[in-house]
Amino acid sequence: MFFAPFLFLYWIVFFLIVAFLFALLEIGVINYAFNALGLPPHAAFWALIVSLFGSYINIPVSRIEGGAAVPFETVSHFGMRYRVPMHLAAGRSTVVAINVGGAIVPLCICAWILAVNPGVLLGATLGTAIVTFVVHRSARPIAGIGIATPMFIPPIVAAIVGSLLSGGLPHHASAIAYISGVLGTLIGADLMNLGRLSELGAPVASIGGAGTFDGIFLTGIVAVLLA
Secondary structure (H helix, E strand, O other): OEOOOOOHHHHHHHHHHHHHHHHHHHOOOOHHHHHHOOOOHHHHHHHHHHHHHHOOEEEEEEEEEOOOOOOOOEEEEOOEEEEOOHHHOEOOEEEEEEEHHHHHHHHHHHHHHHHHOHHHHHHHHHHHHHHHHHHHHHOEEEOOOEEEOOOOHHHHHHHHHHHHOOOOOHHHHHHHHHHHHHHHHHHHHHHHHHHHHHHOOOOEEEEOOHHHHHHHHHHHHHHHHHO
């Protein structure tokens, strides 16, 4: 299933942020930061690019009975505007899907980080619990879209826990921040609110998409800059 999780303007903003990171990468300013994530610099950069483009791709996993579809095409919440995928509406049901850019790619990066840097496991586990709690408290159901959270809360909280739980090792801070931000957002915003999806009248409820993708994507940016 292909659709934009947010309006094109926001996609341009995210793309410009990635382009800025690429410029810093090419002049060698943030090579160490990418390495701190446990990924070769260019591999980490391209992972962010794939995450951005992958935000358009959703893999259906289930279908649940829901309320009547909302009558509007865009929704504003937390200062962001999201496009309701009305063209995918099918009666009163909601398709539950997994977003490639906001869930699958970030989870693969988390697995890679833990594989090459297992020393961050304890800090990342505790950090994930903290981010999960904060994100779950701030997440809100949005009619027609699914679950959304303020876009800056996951990266800010992840950056704080990454710094506090790094054990004084700067190269651990970004790894813990990334894992905590990604897993905490997916668990706190999406997985812990699956039971509320039937109330929203959303054609598609995408895990890691729409209102949670921006927080997960910015978490990756913050994790890089944190190092």
